[in-house]
Amino acid sequence: MSAAAFKTKVGSPQLDVRNVLWLLAAMIFVVGPHLFRMPNWLGIFFLAVVAWRAWISWYALRSPPRPLMWAITLLALVGVWVGFGRIVGREGGVALLILMAALKLLEMRNERDVILSIYLGFFLVLTNFLFSQSIPLGLYMIVCVWIFVATLVGFNRVGRSPTLKERLRPAAALLLQAMPLMVAFFILFPRTTGPLWALPTDQRTGQTGLSDTMTPGNIANLIKSESIAFRAAFEDGLPPYRTLYWRGPVMVDFDGSTWKMRNYVSGGRTDHARREQAVRYTVNLEPTGKNWLFALDVPGSIPAGATLLSDMQMRYRRPLTERLRYDMTSYLDYRFGLGANKAQLEAALKFDEARNPRTVALGRQWAAENPDPRAVLSKAAVLYNSGTFAYTLEPPLLNRQDPFDDFLFNSKQGFCEHYAGSFTLLMRAAGVPARVVTGYQGGEVNPLNGELIVRQADAHAWSEIWIAEQGWVRVDPTASVSPLRVENGVNAAMGPIGILPALIQADPTGLIGNVRYAWHAMNSQWDEWVVGYNLDRQRQFFTNLGYPSVDWSTLGFWLVTAIIGVGIAVSIGLLLHERPPRREASLLAWNRFCAKMASAGLARAPQEGPLDYLARLTNARPALAAPAREITQRYIDARYGSGASRDELRALARMVREFRAA
Amino acid sequence: MAASIATLRQSVSDWIFRAQVPESPPVTLGQRRVFILPARQGYFFGLTLLVLLAASINYALSLGFVLTFTLASMAGVAMLHTWRNLAHLRLRPGRSDPVFAGEMAHFTVTIETPSMPRYSIAMRRKDAEPVYTDVGGGEAAAVALPVSASRRGRVPCGRIEVFTRYPVGLFHAWSYVDFGQTLLVYPRPDHTAGTPPAQSKSYNEEGIPVAGEEEFNMLRAYRAGDAPKLIAWKALAREQGLLTKEFSAMASSELWLDWDDARGPDVEARLSVLAHWVLQAEGFGQSFGLRIPGVEIPPDRGEAHRTRCLEALALFETPR
Numbered sequence: 001m002s003a004a005a006f007k008t009k010v011g012s013p014q015l016d017v018r019n020v021l022w023l024l025a026a027m028i029f030v031v032g033p034h035l036f037r038m039p040n041w042l043g044i045f046f047l048a049v050v051a052w053r054a055w056i057s058w059y060a061l062r063s064p065p066r067p068l069m070w071a072i073t074l075l076a077l078v079g080v081w082v083g084f085g086r087i088v089g090r091e092g093g094v095a096l097l098i099l100m101a102a103l104k105l106l107e108m109r110n111e112r113d114v115i116l117s118i119y120l121g122f123f124l125v126l127t128n129f130l131f132s133q134s135i136p137l138g139l140y141m142i143v144c145v146w147i148f149v150a151t152l153v154g155f156n157r158v159g160r161s162p163t164l165k166e167r168l169r170p171a172a173a174l175l176l177q178a179m180p181l182m183v184a185f186f187i188l189f190p191r192t193t194g195p196l197w198a199l200p201t202d203q204r205t206g207q208t209g210l211s212d213t214m215t216p217g218n219i220a221n222l223i224k225s226e227s228i229a230f231r232a233a234f235e236d237g238l239p240p241y242r243t244l245y246w247r248g249p250v251m252v253d254f255d256g257s258t259w260k261m262r263n264y265v266s267g268g269r270t271d272h273a274r275r276e277q278a279v280r281y282t283v284n285l286e287p288t289g290k291n292w293l294f295a296l297d298v299p300g301s302i303p304a305g306a307t308l309l310s311d312m313q314m315r316y317r318r319p320l321t322e323r324l325r326y327d328m329t330s331y332l333d334y335r336f337g338l339g340a341n342k343a344q345l346e347a348a349l350k351f352d353e354a355r356n357p358r359t360v361a362l363g364r365q366w367a368a369e370n371p372d373p374r375a376v377l378s379k380a381a382v383l384y385n386s387g388t389f390a391y392t393l394e395p396p397l398l399n400r401q402d403p404f405d406d407f408l409f410n411s412k413q414g415f416c417e418h419y420a421g422s423f424t425l426l427m428r429a430a431g432v433p434a435r436v437v438t439g440y441q442g443g444e445v446n447p448l449n450g451e452l453i454v455r456q457a458d459a460h461a462w463s464e465i466w467i468a469e470q471g472w473v474r475v476d477p478t479a480s481v482s483p484l485r486v487e488n489g490v491n492a493a494m495g496p497i498g499i500l501p502a503l504i505q506a507d508p509t510g511l512i513g514n515v516r517y518a519w520h521a522m523n524s525q526w527d528e529w530v531v532g533y534n535l536d537r538q539r540q541f542f543t544n545l546g547y548p549s550v551d552w553s554t555l556g557f558w559l560v561t562a563i564i565g566v567g568i569a570v571s572i573g574l575l576l577h578e579r580p581p582r583r584e585a586s587l588l589a590w591n592r593f594c595a596k597m598a599s600a601g602l603a604r605a606p607q608e609g610p611l612d613y614l615a616r617l618t619n620a621r622p623a624l625a626a627p628a629r630e631i632t633q634r635y636i637d638a639r640y641g642s643g644a645s646r647d648e649l650r651a652l653a654r655m656v657r658e659f660r661a662a
Numbered sequence: 663m664a665a666s667i668a669t670l671r672q673s674v675s676d677w678i679f680r681a682q683v684p685e686s687p688p689v690t691l692g693q694r695r696v697f698i699l700p701a702r703q704g705y706f707f708g709l710t711l712l713v714l715l716a717a718s719i720n721y722a723l724s725l726g727f728v729l730t731f732t733l734a735s736m737a738g739v740a741m742l743h744t745w746r747n748l749a750h751l752r753l754r755p756g757r758s759d760p761v762f763a764g765e766m767a768h769f770t771v772t773i774e775t776p777s778m779p780r781y782s783i784a785m786r787r788k789d790a791e792p793v794y795t796d797v798g799g800g801e802a803a804a805v806a807l808p809v810s811a812s813r814r815g816r817v818p819c820g821r822i823e824v825f826t827r828y829p830v831g832l833f834h835a836w837s838y839v840d841f842g843q844t845l846l847v848y849p850r851p852d853h854t855a856g857t858p859p860a861q862s863k864s865y866n867e868e869g870i871p872v873a874g875e876e877e878f879n880m881l882r883a884y885r886a887g888d889a890p891k892l893i894a895w896k897a898l899a900r901e902q903g904l905l906t907k908e909f910s911a912m913a914s915s916e917l918w919l920d921w922d923d924a925r926g927p928d929v930e931a932r933l934s935v936l937a938h939w940v941l942q943a944e945g946f947g948q949s950f951g952l953r954i955p956g957v958e959i960p961p962d963r964g965e966a967h968r969t970r971c972l973e974a975l976a977l978f979e980t981p982r
Contacts, residue, residue: 115703115831119710122733126714129725138725145732149830156831158782159794170829174743178735185731192719322722531724563738570739574746 015114018161019154020057023117024050026147027105030124031098033140037131039083042095045076049102056106069107076103094127114155121148133531135523146171177570184562188555191535209288210248210438212261214461216395216403219417219438222459223393229440229459230285230294231524232452239279239296241442243332245462245474246294246454248439250311252347254428256355257403259421259436262347265309273471275300277332284527285324291316294439294454296330297474303327310344311435312336312472323532337471340433345466348433351425358405359422363429373467376430377475380423384480388412389419391482416485419477420461433466437474441485448521460485585649586638589656593631600661610636627659684842687754688774691824691837696749698741704832707737737832744833747780747826751797753839756804758819760846760972761811762937767845768806769819773797782828788820811847814933815980819843848972851941852926852934858943859923887964889947916961917943917950919971933975940975944968954978 028050035043049072056063064072076099084092101120108114125141125148150171154162209229211218230246251259278300285293293306293314302308303326305317316324353360366379390413399406404422407414414422420436427434441460443452462476478485529537542550594604594613602620604613614632618625634652638644644652700708711734718726756770773783779799786792787807797803809817825836884893884904894905924935936954943950944963951961952971957978959971 115706119707122710122729123714123717125729126717126723126726129723129729130721133723133725138728141725141729145729149736152830153828156782156828158784160796162781170743174736174739174829175732177739178732181735181738182728182731185735186727189727189731530728533724534722566735567738567742570742574742 015057015108015110016154016161017057017060019114019151020108021054022147022151022154022167023114023121024054024105026121026144026151027101027117027124029147030121030128030141030144031101033128033131033137034094034098034124038091038095038098041079041083042098045079046098046102049106053105053108063107063109069103072106073103076100090130094130097124097127111155118148118152118155135526138530142175146175149174177566177573180569181562181566184559184566186533187538187541188559188562190552190555191533191538209286209290209456210459212249212251212263212290214251214259214417214421214436214438215257216398216407216414216418216421219415219459219461222456223415227456228286229454229456230283231527232284232443232454233282233450234452235280235282238445238450238452239277239332242479243296244442244452245297245437245460245476246440246443246458247297247299247312247314247437248294249292249437250313250464251436251438252311254351254425254436256352257400259424265311265313272298272331273335273338275331275334278329279332280327280329282325282327284524284532285320285326287320287322287324289319289321291319293324293326295328296332298331298334298336300329300331301327310340322534323527325528325532325536335471337466338469340466340471345433348435348466349428349431351428356402356404356425358402358409359425360429362408363426366426367430371431373430373432373465376427376432377465380426380477381480383408383426384419384423384477389414389481391415391478391485416478417461419481420463423475423477424463427463427465435464437462437464446517446520446524448517449524451521451524453520586635586644586652589649589653590631590635590639593628593635593656593659596656596659596661597628602661621661624661627655631655631659684840687841688752689754689839689841691749691751691753691839693749696745696835696837698745698833698835701827701831701834704737704834707733707832711737736830740830741833743829744826744835746778747828748783748824748835748837751775751780751783751824753824753841755841755843758843758845760848760969760976762848763811763814763850765811767809767811767817767847769809769822769843769845770804770806771822771839771841772802772804773824774802775799780826780828782826784825784827786823786825788823792823792825809845811845814847814849814930814976816977817845817847819845846973846976848976849930849933849937851938852931853938855924855935855938858917858919858939885964887966889945891945892947917948918961919943919950919952921954929979933978937972937975940968940971 028047031046035046055061063069077096080092080095080099084095097120101117101124104113104117104120108117122145125144128137128141146168150167153170154167157166210222249261250265251261253260253262275298279296281296283294293303293316295314298312299308299314302314306314306326307317308314351360363376366376369379370376392413393415395407395414395418396411398404398411404418404425407418408422417438424434424436438459438461440454440458441462442458443454444458445452460478462474462478464472464474466472539550542554547554590610597604597617600621602617608616610632614628617628621628631652634644634648634655638649638652711730714726714730714733717723718730752774754772754774756772758767758769761767769787771785773780773795775797777800780797782794783797783805784792784794785805785807787809790807790809793805793807795803795805807819807822809819811817819841821838821840823836823838825834827834884906888906892907894902894907897903897905919936919939921932921936924932924939926932926935936952940950940952944967947963949961949963950971952959952974954974955978957974959967959974
């Protein structure tokens with residue numbers, strides 16, 4: 001197809017084909033990241049519709065008839081309904097929005113439809129942030145917005161289809177000039193706490209993390225995840241690695257294979273008999289969709305909005321749908337639960353007699369030999385230290401009815417939840433109150449900022465047993481089997497898990513590791529100050545600036561100031577465009593030269609050209625001939641010749657300034 | 663109801679945006695005469711921003727805030743750009759050539775920009791479709807505003823709205839200018855009218871030359887206005903200079919186009935017949951005069967003469 005034919009092709013009366021193609025490209029760009037998250041049929045449908053629209057525009061065909069459009073719309077709706085089970089909620093809602101945007105593209109007839117599509121595109125940009133607010137996605141979305149604005153520019157160039165540069169440049173200028181004001185708005189716009197309306201319950205379905213139950217195998221799945229659970233910044237250096245037990249859900253209820261967290265645990269007073277070795281730190285917890293918080297054993301201070309339950313578990317007042325930052329104090333040397341009530345202890349002794357009979361029998365046997373908990377504990381230590389157990393990420397599948405029997409007496413290969421689960425059961429059988437505690441153990445120190453990065457891979461499970469004079473005591477059977485796990489972390493115990501750690505270990509220069517650490521440090525700042533910028537952050541920002549309290553009027557004042565400031569700056573920038581063209585500067589210089597000569601009695605006649613004038617000057621004042629010739633020549637070159645650069649003009653001006661006619 | 667509101671709006675806007683009429687060119691669209699308001703798209707955009715903001719607050723999406731504020735700030739910046747795209751333009755009225763009734767006429771206006779290039783500058787007369795143009799930096803562009811000339815006479819251009827929505831269409835910046843331009847519309851020539859009737863005795867025996875009857879008389883020096891078909895091209899080819907062929911019929915006769923000879927049901931029809939005769943006579947290179955009530959134009963020939971006659975026909979009995 002020739003360029004001329006291309007130019008005259010028109011999709012529908014007003015829609016230039018190139019503009020339509022730009023819009024389609026922008027849509028593909030913005031929907032792109034979604035296509036990797038959504039079911040395949042949706043992506044195929046979307047791309048097919050976009051291709052169809054491109055075909056319609058290219059060959060200037062009619063839009064599909066209305067009944068067909070209705071049929072397709074209905075089909076799409078049914079697809080979402082069947083595929084997602086609902087059309088509200090995050091996944092379903094976004095899928096619906098994508099389909100509607102695609103269909104809008106298809107039936108787009110006039111300018112108004114185009115505008116609607118572009119605005120829908122802006123909304124699609126936002127939906128991407130529901131899934132990720134990382135730096136790469138942010139940058140990618142900037143590009144998307146740029147393309148959309150460029151598309152808007154294209155549609156507003158009436159009459160002539162602009163070139164690539166004529167689209168991208170004005171769009172870039174608009175967005176760049178908008179940046180300062182955007183930053184001001186971002187910092188100053190009053191933030192609120194909590195959502196305006198209830199969030200759909202599937203808000204965080206994609207979240208990985210600990211759950212409120214523990215079955216052998218489910219933590220091992222988490223271990224493969226590189227994603228970050230939380231970050232902790234310690235005020236006075238990192239405590240010893242083996243003390244880094246991040247307490248999470250405490251599981252008391254047990255049915256023979258699954259350990260379960262209690263939804264209702266009494267708040268009550270927690271009795272500390274001893275609290276020493278305080279550590280202060282700040283936690284940046286990634287959204288979990290759950291309401292528990294993590295803290296080092298055992299939590300001392302309690303962050304605002306959280307409650308400490310009698311089992312030393314911290315719960316937040318609502319599920320975490322956004323990143324939460326809280327300051328904590330924990331005590332590494334502690335003794336608690338001495339006065340645990342009867343109900344609590346009884347719950348920690350229950351188990352299903354019918355399941356795992358061999359394990360139960362072993363526990364009972366130990367108790368029969370010596371019912372003292374310490375003696376039982378030492379027998380357990382002997383069992384797990386016997387050298388027959390192996391710590392592995394890929395344990396064999398266990399018997400469903402009696403999984404812990406299978407583990408203890410047959411396979412003897414397991415992960416932390418196998419050890420913690422079987423140990424707790426043994427203790428209960430022996431009459432020692434015991435419970436499972438899940439959470440994280442260890443973490444990775446980022447040498448660039450000293451932060452501890454705790455990943456899903458650091459998920460761990462251990463046990464707590466109750467001894468009369470000591471209260472609840474942590475026992476980690478995994479530590480006896482694989483001391484490395486507790487001393488140095490999961491990667492040390494298992495060898496590198498996943499591709500990245502393997503790469504890092506293989507890299508002798510340490511470059512990959514350092515780049516990764518720098519990336520993490522940057523992400524940490526990004527998460528803290530951009531993604532996590534909330535009411536507290538805003539307050540903190542203003543406190544740092546010296547404002548003790550921030551209210552709406554302060555924010556409003558600065559916002560208005562910023563708007564006026566940016567408005568003036570952009571206006572001045574635009575007005576500067578209007579300065580006289582460069583050649584005029586030479587005229588100014590020339591006029592000044594003529595004025596100097598005039599005051600010396602040699603005024604230029606109005607009709608006299610520069611060369612004639614020069615000839616007359618040279619005759620009248622031979623002494624001035626050289627500078628006058630130079631000035632005249634430069635003036636002629638600048639004004640009538642090839643033009644002059646800024647420097648040349650400046651040189652001419654200086655020459656005239658220094659010229660003395662007398 | 664709607665109509666009366668529209669009328670009211672029109673009169674209010676006329677009152678607010680009135681300018682001294684006519685204005686003497688060139689007119690510079692200074693800061694005080696460039697107005698700007700959100701376009702309909704702009705209001706819609708504002709609505710979109712509100713939705714984006716609500717979603718950002720609700721889902722606590724920091725990057726959602728970034729997006730919302732980027733777009734809002736962009737709209738603010740775009741307002742300045744749109745305004746700037748129009749401000750400081752210099753406008754001059756251009757030549758507006760007369761046409762015959764029934765043809766398309768154009769008012770031309772020249773737009774100049776001092777230095778910054780301008781894009782998609784639109785101009786429109788009241789109730790007409792806008793015409794768009796780009797103006798390069800430091801250049802000038804001529805815009806032809808079409809008007810369908812249905813009736814003979816002088817057509818006033820009226821107030822011209824100059825507006826732009828570039829770059830993103832969120833704002834509508836506009837200004838009004840009125841140069842008091844007019845355009846002359848000649849009567850529609852009646853091609854069915856045939857030739858003027860034979861002249862009465864009081865004039866000359868002969869009519870306009872008819873094929874076969876004309877006699878070649880002489881070659882004379884070319885005078886401005888001679889019909890191209892009378893130029894002796896062969897002589898020119900022989901490098902004898904530009905000469906005009908003179909026919910005896912032409913040389914000897916004087917044709918008067920008379921109101922009384924033009925038969926027609928009404929004034930317009932008669933004027934149409936006369937217009938046709940003027941064109942015909944001019945085409946043959948015939949010297950002719952025009953006599954209509956109140957106007958008598960002595961016989962002559964040439965472009966200027968033709969124009970003068972057509973003008974007289976166009977303005978016949980029209981209020982000045």
